[in-house]
Amino acid sequence: MPSKTVLPTAQESLPGRTEALQVAAKHVVNGNSTLEPFPAGHELAMFGMGCFWGVERLFWKQKGIFSTQVGYAGGYTPNPTYQEVCTGMKQGIDVGTQYRSVIFTYGDQQREAALSSKENFQKELSRNNLGTITTEICPAPKFYYAEDYHQQYLHKNPDGYCGLKGTGVTCTL
Known part of the structure; x- marks a missing residue:
């Protein structure tokens, strides 16, 4: 097994499964579809930001978001379960490389927007004597739905835990 702070190689990875994990077809918060194809005119966005429960809640509350999935x-x-992706990296109290910070982009326009926002936000963090951004920015790989109980988890479990917190620094683009 690899170090607890690096992703496993292809040879070290678990075999997974050929069939996708089954999730509800409708978003429990807004009733929109959770499965592709999505309506024309919408773009996909994929972010890794630590606890996906809290991140998903942040996004489903944003104006203009059609649907969220974790x-x-x-x-x-392929088609991993939560247990299969767990390793030892840490973000807050959450542990595992699955908690690393990443923006997966769909095309050059999203990549440029991500790089620009990272640069602008780093300036604000530096101005506030905060650390260096470690978020990776890379092309979007295949997305695999998490188990259905994880989808819209904090809506289904209002007392559920999420340690997601910000820096208190904002950045206009």
Whole structure:
């Protein structure tokens, strides 16, 4: 097994499964579809930001968001379960490389927007004597839905835990 702070290689990864994990077809918060194809005119966006429960809640509350789903991307195991992606990295009290910070982009326009926002936000963090951004920006890999109980988890479990917190620094683009 690899170090607890690096992603497993393809050879070290678990085999996963050929069939996708089953999730509800409708978003429990807004009733929109959770499965592709999505309506024309919408773009996909994929972010890795620590606890996916809290991140998903942040996004489903944003104006203009059609639907949110949580899942896994960026590894080698097809259709993984939560247990299969767990390793030892840490973000807050959450542990595992699955909690690393990443923006997966769909095309050059999203990549440029991500790089620009990272640069602008780093200036604000530096101005506030805060650390260096470690968020990766890379092309979007295949997305695998997490288990259905993870989808819209904090709506289904209002007392559920999420340690997601910000820096208190904002950045206009």
